[in-house]
Amino acid sequence: MNIATNEIILPYLELISNSSLKEKCIALYNHHKKAIYYAPAGASHHHSFIGGWATHTTEVIALAISMYDMLISSNVKLPFDKDDVILVSFIHDLEKIDRYVLTTDDWKKKKGIMWEVREGLETMDDSARVVAMVAHFDIHLNDMQISAISCHHGGFSTRLSSVFSYVGSMNKLGVLLHSADLMSGFILGRK
Numbered sequence: 001m002n003i004a005t006n007e008i009i010l011p012y013l014e015l016i017s018n019s020s021l022k023e024k025c026i027a028l029y030n031h032h033k034k035a036i037y038y039a040p041a042g043a044s045h046h047h048s049f050i051g052g053w054a055t056h057t058t059e060v061i062a063l064a065i066s067m068y069d070m071l072i073s074s075n076v077k078l079p080f081d082k083d084d085v086i087l088v089s090f091i092h093d094l095e096k097i098d099r100y101v102l103t104t105d106d107w108k109k110k111k112g113i114m115w116e117v118r119e120g121l122e123t124m125d126d127s128a129r130v131v132a133m134v135a136h137f138d139i140h141l142n143d144m145q146i147s148a149i150s151c152h153h154g155g156f157s158t159r160l161s162s163v164f165s166y167v168g169s170m171n172k173l174g175v176l177l178h179s180a181d182l183m184s185g186f187i188l189g190r191k
């Protein structure tokens with residue numbers, strides 16, 4: 001996919017069947033819309049362009065839904081539903097919407113790196129910030145959802161990723177999210 005166009009995420013939020021959750025997700029989306037359609041998904045690894053966050057998130061939601069549908073049509077019993085899949089896919093990188101600023105470092109620019117981490121960010125686990133950000137919109141995640149978001153990098157953790165972000169203890173929602181994130185980040189999001 002190319003640079004995000006406006007509102008590409010909204011149609012997926014409209015698919016949430018729980019009307020209360022849908023309303024809260026759309027309120028969060030509308031509140032952060034400017035940042036959502038500006039932020040990159042990363043400084044250099046993947047989707048590192050303006051609008052990259054929205055493009056990556058849309059890909060993750062779409063991939064996760066199609067994998068979920070495939071599993072359900074294969075009669076696999078899952079301890080979560082499609083609303084869980086859409087929710088965790090939508091918010092899995094929410095802490096990144098204000099993490100990066102365009103770099104002024106000429107050396108980085110020459111290397112093709114557009115972004116740097118914004119100064120003043122408190123050091124914390126990524127998923128802790130996601131939990132706090134969604135709580136502002138009265139979205140209170142359960143343990144399975146938090147674990148899936150914490151572990152979504154699987155074995156591809158970085159220093160800034162969750163300390164729990166390794167393959168061994170992922171729940172099934174985390175495996176699905178990680179698979180979608182991996183496909184988007186490593187296949188669709190790289191030139």
Ligand SMILES: [Fe+2]
Pocket residue numbers: 056060092093181185
């Ligand atoms: Fe991601």
